[in-house]
Amino acid sequence: MPEVLKAPLVVEFPFTRSLGPVQSAFLTGLRERTVLGVKTTDGKVMVPPVEYDPVTADELRDLVEVEPTGTVTTWAWNPEPRRGQPLDAPFAWVLVKLDGADTGLLHALDAPGPDAVTTGMRVRVRWAAERTGAITDIACFEPYEGAAAEAEPAAHDGQFDDAVSGIVAEARLDYVYSPGRAQTAYINALADRRTVGERCPSCRKVYVPPRGACPTCGVATTDRVEVGPAGTVTTFCIVNVKAKNLDIELPYVYAHIALDGADLALHGRIAGIPYDQVRMGLRVEPVWTEGGRYPDHYRPTGEPDADYDTYKELV
Amino acid sequence: MSSTGHATHKEPVAVVGIGQTKHVAARKDVSIAGLVREAAQRALEDAQLTWADIDAVVIGKAPDFFEGVMMPELYLADALGAVGKPMLRVHTAGSVGGSTALVASNLVASRVHKTVLTLAFEKQSESNAMWGLSLPIPFTQPLLAGAGGFFAPHVRAYMRRTGAPDHVGSLVAYKDRRNALKNPYAHLHEHGITLEKVQSSPMLWDPVRYSETCPSSDGACAMILTDRAGAARSPQPPAWMHGGAMRSEPTMFAGKDFVSPQAGKDCAADVYRQAGIGDPRREIDAVEMYVPFSWYEPMWLENLGFADEGGGWKLTESGVTELDGDLPVNMSGGVLSTNPIGASGMIRFAEAALQVRGQAGEHQVDGARKVLGHAYGGGSQFFSMWLVGAQPPTS
Numbered sequence: 001m002p003e004v005l006k007a008p009l010v011v012e013f014p015f016t017r018s019l020g021p022v023q024s025a026f027l028t029g030l031r032e033r034t035v036l037g038v039k040t041t042d043g044k045v046m047v048p049p050v051e052y053d054p055v056t057a058d059e060l061r062d063l064v065e066v067e068p069t070g071t072v073t074t075w076a077w078n079p080e081p082r083r084g085q086p087l088d089a090p091f092a093w094v095l096v097k098l099d100g101a102d103t104g105l106l107h108a109l110d111a112p113g114p115d116a117v118t119t120g121m122r123v124r125v126r127w128a129a130e131r132t133g134a135i136t137d138i139a140c141f142e143p144y145e146g147a148a149a150e151a152e153p154a155a156h157d158g159q160f161d162d163a164v165s166g167i168v169a170e171a172r173l174d175y176v177y178s179p180g181r182a183q184t185a186y187i188n189a190l191a192d193r194r195t196v197g198e199r200c201p202s203c204r205k206v207y208v209p210p211r212g213a214c215p216t217c218g219v220a221t222t223d224r225v226e227v228g229p230a231g232t233v234t235t236f237c238i239v240n241v242k243a244k245n246l247d248i249e250l251p252y253v254y255a256h257i258a259l260d261g262a263d264l265a266l267h268g269r270i271a272g273i274p275y276d277q278v279r280m281g282l283r284v285e286p287v288w289t290e291g292g293r294y295p296d297h298y299r300p301t302g303e304p305d306a307d308y309d310t311y312k313e314l315v
Numbered sequence: 316m317s318s319t320g321h322a323t324h325k326e327p328v329a330v331v332g333i334g335q336t337k338h339v340a341a342r343k344d345v346s347i348a349g350l351v352r353e354a355a356q357r358a359l360e361d362a363q364l365t366w367a368d369i370d371a372v373v374i375g376k377a378p379d380f381f382e383g384v385m386m387p388e389l390y391l392a393d394a395l396g397a398v399g400k401p402m403l404r405v406h407t408a409g410s411v412g413g414s415t416a417l418v419a420s421n422l423v424a425s426r427v428h429k430t431v432l433t434l435a436f437e438k439q440s441e442s443n444a445m446w447g448l449s450l451p452i453p454f455t456q457p458l459l460a461g462a463g464g465f466f467a468p469h470v471r472a473y474m475r476r477t478g479a480p481d482h483v484g485s486l487v488a489y490k491d492r493r494n495a496l497k498n499p500y501a502h503l504h505e506h507g508i509t510l511e512k513v514q515s516s517p518m519l520w521d522p523v524r525y526s527e528t529c530p531s532s533d534g535a536c537a538m539i540l541t542d543r544a545g546a547a548r549s550p551q552p553p554a555w556m557h558g559g560a561m562r563s564e565p566t567m568f569a570g571k572d573f574v575s576p577q578a579g580k581d582c583a584a585d586v587y588r589q590a591g592i593g594d595p596r597r598e599i600d601a602v603e604m605y606v607p608f609s610w611y612e613p614m615w616l617e618n619l620g621f622a623d624e625g626g627g628w629k630l631t632e633s634g635v636t637e638l639d640g641d642l643p644v645n646m647s648g649g650v651l652s653t654n655p656i657g658a659s660g661m662i663r664f665a666e667a668a669l670q671v672r673g674q675a676g677e678h679q680v681d682g683a684r685k686v687l688g689h690a691y692g693g694g695s696q697f698f699s700m701w702l703v704g705a706q707p708p709t710s
């Protein structure tokens with residue numbers, strides 16, 4: 001069996017987050033070197049603060065200021081930091097109970113090695129030089145020799161000038177994608193400008209592109225069947241609005257095309273005919289360009305239109 | 316099997332609380348937690364219940380890529396008072412708001428829980444749904460059209476099959492946008508909308524015009540479902556569930572009918588069987604259905620059995636589906652006026668319940684006794700529907 005194709009797939013997007021009143025105060029506070037927590041209904045102080053009480057479901061809005069110093073409650077050594085993590089060199093992930101808080105804040109501790117980290121050790125915030133109103137305004141924690149402050153955390157109104165109301169949360173996922181055995185064969189055949197599907201041994205339908213199994217019968221498809229090259233436009237729309245990342249002159253026709261011998265229409269662009277003369281039943285054939293994996297578009301063959309009854313089951 | 320064979324064993328399910336946010340393009344003032352909380356709080360107030368009265372929470376939204384929060388239900392537990400209670404997430408693409416309500420209803424019908432909060436949401440402004448649906452999969456031919464390019468060819472196929480005249484899609488949009496003006500929660504309030512304005516809006520994906528497409532919204536919708544005893548304590552008239560069903564089929568398979576999918580027909584038939592409906596056109600008073608592009612109104616009218624093939628557009632054209640018509644459709648203004656994707660299905664279900672409770676305000680259909688709520692999604696892959704009535708089921 002020939003090797004299946006593989007390729008990197010990176011999915012990334014700059015999601016935006018509306019913060020709401022509590023997270024807005026917390027992140028704006030970090031920008032001003034102020035760590036805020038929230039008082040729960042039973043008087044505990046949560047850092048980072050939450051909007052709703054985890055026990056009573058009450059809305060929580062009573063903010064307090066806690067110290068930038070605290071105690072490590074648990075930790076894990078991170079020997080190989082990855083892209084986007086707080087520090088480039090190996091560090092400890094720590095839960096820090098800041099002085100005045102009753103819960104742990106997850107962050108990074110800058111330490112020379114795991115031997116330098118213990119549960120119960122004292123740490124303090126190392127502020128980032130440039131702060132924007134984000135959790136990264138705390139660059140990391142660092143070891144600290146002072147004792148815990150005794151005072152009760154003071155109430156804070158959460159008001160700051162020019163409060164941060166939203167953040168951008170960049171997300172990125174790295175995959176290795178493989179289209180699998182059936183589509184690999186289909187893609188390899190396209191390189192020879194041939195379209196090869198697979199026939200279901202049970203219902204005899206020819207799937208293009210093949211998925212390796214028939215979605216109706218639930219059985220593997222193995223028999224290769226070459227279809228096309230010509231086909232019939234089963235339905236279409238005229239696109240008058242630019243799609244992202246596509247450089248095609250408007251308007252153009254986006255069509256469903258049933259290649260001869262296929263039991264499922266695939267999608268393609270119709271050209272070589274004025275857009276307003278494209279019709280259901282139009283007979284078309286692929287037009288390839290150098291280096292293209294797929295046909296660039298389909299053009300009329302000049303044959304008479306297919307009769308509606310011959311393709312209506314494929315619409 | 317008799318049409319009531321199973322029903323006698325089930326606990327009747329009542330909707331006693333409904334809440335939704337004012338749907339808008341962007342709710343920049345709240346977090347996702349704040350958004351869902353607002354809808355849930357309104358549903359509790361409607362039912363005059365507190366968080367302590369809720370036994371379980373069933374939540375739904377569209378794919379995680381739409382906001383980029385993986386498994387958001389985990390972080391929403393405290394906002395929804397779910398700590399220490401069962402919390403389930405349902406995931407069926409655009410139909411999810413409907414199937415979420417049905418999963419919740421099953422928990423009550425099976426007497427697993429007495430009172431369940433169900434909620435669905437989407438905060439589309441935090442991302443881009445079209446991006447989430449068109450990831451750059453290697454080796455794959457990119458979709459050669461935008462969002463509407465997926466739907467428009469199916470609309471053309473419907474027109475070819477039924478001989479529907481061009482203007483029907485505009486009639487639907489004109490109706491739904493006018494209905495939305497009567498619904499304070501609807502996203503689009505196009506004062507001064509006219510049929511001419513709809514018909515002169517740009518043709519984006521011929522045959523689909525700009526005004527015949529749905530907006531992108533931030534919003535949430537919540538309902539409180541309860542048993543017979545809970546309904547008896549309800550301060551407001553409950554809506555009673557008479558039938559509910561879900562069906563699925565692959566997005567693409569040889570023989571798939573995109574104009575009238577088999578799964579949609581089967582789902583409706585199951586609901587009608589449970590509810591004892593023989594003639595939906597005559598026995599159902601109004602329908603709130605998932606119409607993301609205006610032409611899907613006549614298409615679904617046929618798929619759901621309110622008209623024979625080719626009869627759907629005639630109901631629309633003759634005014635039957637208007638708010639004061641014989642079979643009003645999308646009294647709320649529909650998906651065409653409000654589309655927080657994950658919540659859109661539940662908004663349909665909630666509107667059906669509001670109607671039979673007589674609480675739909677200016678968009679109330681006089682004498683609505685039995686109303687169908689319908690949702691679908693995932694390229695006509697998932698369907699979910701319920702039929703609610705002003706009276707409890709008789710079986």
Ligand SMILES: [Zn+2]
Pocket residue numbers: 200201202203204205214215216217218
């Ligand atoms: Zn098969």
